[in-house]
Amino acid sequence: MNLLRIRPKMTDDPIEETQQTPAEAPAEIPAPQPEASRAPVAVASAPGHSITLRDLKVFYGNHMAVKGVDIDFAPNKITAIIGPSGCGKSTLVRSINRMHEEIPGGRVEGEILLDDVQIYGDDVDVVAVRRAIGMVFQRPNPFPTMSIFDNVAAGPRLTGTARGRNLNNLVHEALRGAGLWAEVKGRLDKPAMGLSGGQQQRLCIARALAVKPEVLLMDEPCSALDPVATLRIEELLTDLKERVTIVLVTHNMQQAARVSDVTAFMLDGELVEVNETEKIFTNPDDERTEQYVAGKFG
Numbered sequence: 103m104n105l106l107r108i109r110p111k112m113t114d115d116p117i118e119e120t121q122q123t124p125a126e127a128p129a130e131i132p133a134p135q136p137e138a139s140r141a142p143v144a145v146a147s148a149p150g151h152s153i154t155l156r157d158l159k160v161f162y163g164n165h166m167a168v169k170g171v172d173i174d175f176a177p178n179k180i181t182a183i184i185g186p187s188g189c190g191k192s193t194l195v196r197s198i199n200r201m202h203e204e205i206p207g208g209r210v211e212g213e214i215l216l217d218d219v220q221i222y223g224d225d226v227d228v229v230a231v232r233r234a235i236g237m238v239f240q241r242p243n244p245f246p247t248m249s250i251f252d253n254v255a256a257g258p259r260l261t262g263t264a265r266g267r268n269l270n271n272l273v274h275e276a277l278r279g280a281g282l283w284a285e286v287k288g289r290l291d292k293p294a295m296g297l298s299g300g301q302q303q304r305l306c307i308a309r310a311l312a313v314k315p316e317v318l319l320m321d322e323p324c325s326a327l328d329p330v331a332t333l334r335i336e337e338l339l340t341d342l343k344e345r346v347t348i349v350l351v352t353h354n355m356q357q358a359a360r361v362s363d364v365t366a367f368m369l370d371g372e373l374v375e376v377n378e379t380e381k382i383f384t385n386p387d388d389e390r391t392e393q394y395v396a397g398k399f400g
């Protein structure tokens with residue numbers, strides 16, 4: 103199955119033009135994750151897909167923030183990425199769904215593959231990449247002028263995957279999945295900006311779920327959430343990994359230990375160690391990993 107729906111680039115393709123992320127869009131605000139009209143959406147219950155990074159280098163102008171990382175994110179697993187502030191976690195995950203290139207001066211070298219397809223290939227549709235590889239950002243970023251319902255419906259509307267009652271059901275299911283339904287069911291037509299920060303973050307998670315991505319990148323998705331909402335999201339991630347490959351950036355060591363199968367430790371743009379989560383937290387190979395998980399720095 104060709105997840106990225108590679109097709110020849112057509113310079114005056116109207117679908118392409120209307121669905122591209124505007125170049126001037128703020129880097130942390132992705133366009134609704136649309137899909138061009140072509141191939142069918144991957145089946146929700148299909149096994150997950152792998153993401154492979156090979157010698158990945160990510161730059162801001164001349165500054166190399168990710169310095170040659172090799173890692174496989176295995177299907178149907180949750181991989182946690184941990185490491186001190188500024189070590190390149192967000193930069194790395196943003197490059198996986200091609201959001202990094204929206205930043206002026208943003209540049210990527212090396213390879214990223216979704217299964218065996220080059221995400222940065224010349225003939226790959228960047229819109230399809232962002233549909234297949236959903237993202238939840240560190241700071242909640244609902245579409246500010248839209249209602250709660252419309253925020254979640256934005257992706258499916260653009261992809262044309264659901265309408266009418268089906269769309270309603272999809273939106274309700276995504277809101278339930280993100281643990282927000284009970285709090286918003288009576289006010290779906292109200293502005294998303296009227297929600298609290300934690301509610302906005304769960305709305306963004308619902309928005310990401312509504313397009314049924316194959317891979318989900320979550321950049322500290324729980325940093326604005328209380329312990330109950332955090333637990334709800336952790337349960338959701340555990341359910342989701344049955345069909346979605348998950349990359350979870352977290353500063354919360356307990357969270358990494360609770361929910362992830364594999365943990366990757368980054369330091370100063372490099373990948374120090376990647377191992378089974380239990381090993382990382384009990385008997386890591388690298389002394390720096392041991393010091394970090396023991397709270398001795400960072």
Ligand SMILES: Nc1ncnc2c1ncn2[C@@H]1O[C@H](COP(=O)(O)OP(=O)(O)OP(=O)(O)O)[C@@H](O)[C@H]1O
Pocket residue numbers: 162165167185186187188189190191192193194205240
């Ligand atoms: N837009 C940008 N322009 C220039 N440099 C940037 C930009 N965003 C991040 N950087 C730099 O890239 C490096 C990695 O930043 P990044 O945000 O990926 O770190 P992080 O590990 O996610 O940190 P945190 O845990 O605080 O979120 C840092 O040195 C940072 O200053």
Ligand SMILES: [Mg+2]
Pocket residue numbers: 191192193240321
């Ligand atoms: Mg970050």
